Amino acid sequence: MMEYLIHNANLVTHEKILIDHWLLCRDGSIEDFGPMAICPDAHNTLDAENMYVLPGAIEMHIHGANGVDAMDADMEYLEKISAHLPSTGSTAYLSTTMTAPISDIERALINLADYKYVSGAEMLGIHLEGPFISTRHPGAQDPKHILTPDTEILRHLQNISGERIRLLTYAPEADTTAFLEAVRALDIIPSAGHTDATYGILKQAEKDGLSHITHLYNGMRGLHHREPGVVGFAYIAAPYVEIIADGIHSAPEMVKLAYNTISSERLILITDAMRAQGLPDGAYDLGGQTVHVSGNEARLSDGTLAGSVLTMQQAIRNMRNFTGCSWPDIVRMSAYNPAVELGLSDIKGVIRRGADADLVIYDDVSSLKYTIIKGERIF
Numbered sequence: 001m002m003e004y005l006i007h008n009a010n011l012v013t014h015e016k017i018l019i020d021h022w023l024l025c026r027d028g029s030i031e032d033f034g035p036m037a038i039c040p041d042a043h044n045t046l047d048a049e050n051m052y053v054l055p056g057a058i059e060m061h062i063h064g065a066n067g068v069d070a071m072d073a074d075m076e077y078l079e080k081i082s083a084h085l086p087s088t089g090s091t092a093y094l095s096t097t098m099t100a101p102i103s104d105i106e107r108a109l110i111n112l113a114d115y116k117y118v119s120g121a122e123m124l125g126i127h128l129e130g131p132f133i134s135t136r137h138p139g140a141q142d143p144k145h146i147l148t149p150d151t152e153i154l155r156h157l158q159n160i161s162g163e164r165i166r167l168l169t170y171a172p173e174a175d176t177t178a179f180l181e182a183v184r185a186l187d188i189i190p191s192a193g194h195t196d197a198t199y200g201i202l203k204q205a206e207k208d209g210l211s212h213i214t215h216l217y218n219g220m221r222g223l224h225h226r227e228p229g230v231v232g233f234a235y236i237a238a239p240y241v242e243i244i245a246d247g248i249h250s251a252p253e254m255v256k257l258a259y260n261t262i263s264s265e266r267l268i269l270i271t272d273a274m275r276a277q278g279l280p281d282g283a284y285d286l287g288g289q290t291v292h293v294s295g296n297e298a299r300l301s302d303g304t305l306a307g308s309v310l311t312m313q314q315a316i317r318n319m320r321n322f323t324g325c326s327w328p329d330i331v332r333m334s335a336y337n338p339a340v341e342l343g344l345s346d347i348k349g350v351i352r353r354g355a356d357a358d359l360v361i362y363d364d365v366s367s368l369k370y371t372i373i374k375g376e377r378i379f
Contacts, residue, residue, distance in 0.1 A: 002026065002027055002028075002375060002376070003024065003025065003026045003027075003031075003042050003043065003044060003375075004024075004025040004026075004042070004044045004045075004046070004357070004372065004375050004376070004377070005022060005023070005024050005025075005039075005040065005041075005042035005044065005045045005046070006022065006023045006024075006025075006045075006046045006048050006053060006359075006361075006372075007022040007036065007039055007045060007046070007047060007048065008020065008022075008036060008047050008048050008049055008050060009021055009022065009023060009048035009050070009051060009052075009053045009361070010048075010050060010051065010052045010053065010327075011023060011033060011053050011351050012052050012053060012054045012327045012328060012330075012331050012351070013055075013328065013331060013350065013351050014328055014331045014332045014335075014336035014349075014350070015328055016328060017052070017327055017328065018033070018035075020035060020036045020050070021033055021034060021035055021036060022034060022035075022036055022039045022040070023053060023351070023359075024040060024042065025357035025359075025372065025375035026375065027375065028356065028357055028374035028375045028376075029354055029355065029356060029357055029374075029375065030351060030352065030353055030354065030355050030356075030357050031353065032353060033351065033353075046361075046370065046377065048361055050364075051361050051362060051363050051364070051369060052327055052361065052362045052363075052364070053351070053359055053360075053361050054327065054330065054331050054334075054335065054351075054359065054360050054361075054362065055091075055331060055335040055336065055339075055348070055349045055350055055351060055355075055358060055359060055360075056089070056090065056091025056092065056335060056358040056359055056360050056371065056372075056373065057089050057090040057091065057092075057269070057312045057316075057334040057335055057360065058090070058091070058092045058093065058124065058334070058335055058338035058339060058342070058348060058349060059085065059090045059092070059093035059094065059121075059270065059271060059312060060093075060094050060127060060167060060242065060268060060270055060338050060341075060342075061094065061096050061127055061129070061214065061215065061242055061270035061271070061272050062081075062085075062090075062093050062094070062095075062096055062270070062271050062272065062273045062277075063096045063097075063098060063129075063272070063273065063274045063275070063286070063307055064077070064081065064273065064274050064275035064277070065080075065081050065084050065085065065088075065273050065274075065275065065277035065278055066080045066081060066083070066084035066275070066277065066278050066279070067080065067275055067279060068080045068081055068275055069274065069275045069285070069286070070095040070096055070097050070108055070112065070126075071097060071098060071100060071104060071105075071108050071287055072108075072111075073104075073107035073108045073110070073111040074111065075111065075114070077095075077111070078095075078111075078112070078115055078123065079118075081093070081095075081121070082118070082119065082120035082121045082122070082123065083119070083120045084120075084121075084277075084278060085120065085121035085312075086120055086121055086371040086373060086378040086379045087278075087368075087371070087379045088277075088278070088311035088312050088313055088368075089311065089312040089313035089316065089334075089360050089362075089368045089371065090121055090312045091121050091122065091358035091359075091360065091371065091373050092121055092122045092123070092124050092348060092358065093121055093122075093123060093124065094123070094124055094125050094126060094127040094166060094167060095112050095123055095125075095126050095127070096126070096127040096128075096129055096272075097109070097126065097127070097128055097129060097130075098129050098130055098141055098286075098287045099129070099130030099131040099133060099138070099141035099142060099145050099146055099287070100130075100131070100142065100145050100287050100288065101145055102131070102145075102147075102153070105128075105131065105157065106157070106160060109126065109157055109160050109161040109164075109165075110160055110161075112126055112161060112162075112164060113160060113161050113162030113164060114162075115164070119373075119378075120373065120378065121373065122358075122373070124166065124342060124344070124348075125164045125165065125166035125167070125342070126161055126164045126165045126166060126167075127165075127166065127167040127168075127169070128157065128165050128167070128168045128169070128188075129141075129169040129193065129194075129214070130145075130146065130169065130170075130194065131145055131146055131147045132146075132147055132148065132149040132150070132154075132168075132170040132171060132174065132179075133146055133169065133170060133171045133193065133194035133195065133219075134146075134171040134173065134174065134194055134195050134196045136196040137171075137194045137195060137196055137219045137220055137221075138194060138219075139194055139218065139219040139304065139305070139306075140286060140287070140289065140291070140300055140304055140305065140306035140307065141194065141287065142287060142288065142289065148174050149170060149171075149174055149175050149176065149179040150179075151178055151179050151182040154168070154179070154182060154183065154186065154188075155182065155186065158186045158188065163186075163187070165186070165188050166187075166188060166189060166342060167188065167189045167191055167212065168183055168188050168189070168190055168191060169191045169192075169193035169194065169214040170183075170190065170191070170192070170193070170195075171192070171193075171194060171195040171196070171197065172190075172192050172195060172197045172201055172202060172205040172210060173195060173196055173197040173198070173201050175205065177208060180205060180208045180209055180210070181208070181209075183209070184208075184209045189211055189212055189341060189342075190205070190209055190210050190211065190212065191210075191211075191212035191213060191214045191242075192205065192210060192212070192213055192214065192220075192230060192233075192238075193213065193214025193215060193219055193220065194214070194219040194220070195219070195220055195221065195230060196220075196221045197220075197221060197229075197230055198221070198227060198229065199227060199228040199229060199230075199232055199233050202230065202233040202237070202238075203233070203237065206233075206237060206238070210238075211238075211239040211240060211341070212238070212239065212240045212241075212242070212341070213230065213233070213234045213238045213240070213241040213242060214242055215242050215243070215244055215249065215270065215272055216231065216234050216241050216242060216243045216250065216258055217231060217243075217249065217250050217254060217258075218244065218249050218250070218305070223235075234258075234262065235258075235261045235262060236261075238266070239266060239341075240266055240267075240268055240337060240341055241258070241262055241266055241267055241268065242267075242268050242269075242270045243255060243258055243267055243268070243269065243270070244270055244271065244272050244308060244310065244315075245269060245310075245315045245318045245319045245322065246271075246296060246308055246310040246314070246315065246318065247296075247318060247322070248296060248297055248305070248308070249272070249305060249308065252318075252321075252322040255318070255319065255322045255323065256322050256323045259319070259322075259323040259325060260323075264325060264328075264329035264330075264332040264333050264337075265332060265337075266337070267332075267333045267337070268333060268334075268337050268338055268341075269312065269315045269316065269319060269330075269333045269334045270315075271308055271310040271311060271312055271315060272307050272308050272310070273307060273308050273309060273310055273311070274286050274291060274298055274306065274307035274308070274309070276291070276293040276298060276309050277308075277309045277310070277311060278309075278311070279293075279309075281293050281294050281295070284298075286298075286306050286307060289306070291306040291307070293309055296308075296309060296310070297309075312334065313362075313366075313367070313368040315334075316330055316334060316362070316366055317365075317366040317367070319333065320366050321366075331349075335348070335349035335350075336349040336350065337349075356374060357372060357373075357374055357375035358372070358373050358374065359371070359372040360372075
């Protein structure tokens with residue numbers, strides 16, 4: 001039996017912090033935890049020195065990192081991104097595709113359908129971003145490949161993916177009731193993104209199952225005092241709302257406004273990272289378009305933001321600095337909320353007996369120190 005004991009730790013759940021505790025991992029799961037007054041012995045131990053032990057982050061929106069992208073349709077993508085993400089504080093992720101020729105999307109999905117967990121961060125499924133989005137808010141997605149929502153195409157894509165598509169970003173204003181019914185029937189979470197939908201359209205879509213907003217503020221109809229738009233819907237109605245807390249896609253003040261208005265109970269931290277995450281400045285490919293990376297920004301030649309090079313540990317540090325939120329808030333936004341939405345909160349995103357031992361350890365200035373996946377120290 002493989003066991004690993006973390007001691008002198010502050011265990012952080014989505015509800016509270018358990019000060020000065022131990023946690024025992026055995027055979028990939030959390031076996032037990034308790035106060036240091038009665039700490040068991042173990043062969044493999046880690047002294048957490050009063051640092052904070054959190055459930056590992058679940059990335060619901062990441063295109064690539066470490067030189068690879070989901071659209072590469074190459075097993076090297078899965079190997080390299082799974083090996084890289086633990087160093088950024090993420091222990092699981094959704095591989096995110098983008099608007100492209102259908103043949104390119106098909107190749108990417110067929111490649112992802114063959115995924116079998118080996119090591120590192122675990123792919124929990126696929127986030128299909130596009131191609132059913134709005135030409136009015138394409139962002140860095142090539143408008144010439146945008147399609148009207150099509151039930152048969154979606155069924156086909158889900159079939160060739162091995163039923164791995166878990167989240168779909170689409171534009172509800174071009175939707176039909178039949179399409180949204182198909183999304184839910186295929187066990188896919190519908191998310192409004194790259195959309196010009198009005199508040200009224202979104203409220204109707206919510207009744208039909210819409211439950212997620214893709215990268216708040218970006219690629220959407222903004223807030224207006226006579227038309228709340230997508231941002232207004234996110235503030236007061238949407239069940240879950242992604243945010244890129246890099247200070248670029250969303251100014252620090254707007255991140256704080258979102259946190260104050262939406263709260264950690266509905267926000268989900270994402271990176272929307274592309275292949276340049278973890279690599280030097282330079283020119284990189286994103287869906288057939290050249291992206292120029294300089295510092296913390298990734299832009300197309302016309303200046304359009306094109307994903308990010310943000311990491312989850314940076315997003316967590318920024319969120320704490322921008323908003324003053326608590327560690328339990330961070331657990332909700334980075335791990336628990338994604339796990340709940342994906343139907344995995346019995347084993348992911350939680351510190352609970354029997355849950356997967358996917359953990360990250362931060363110091364008191366929000367620097368990532370260790371990552372443990374399935375009870376094994378990876379970083």
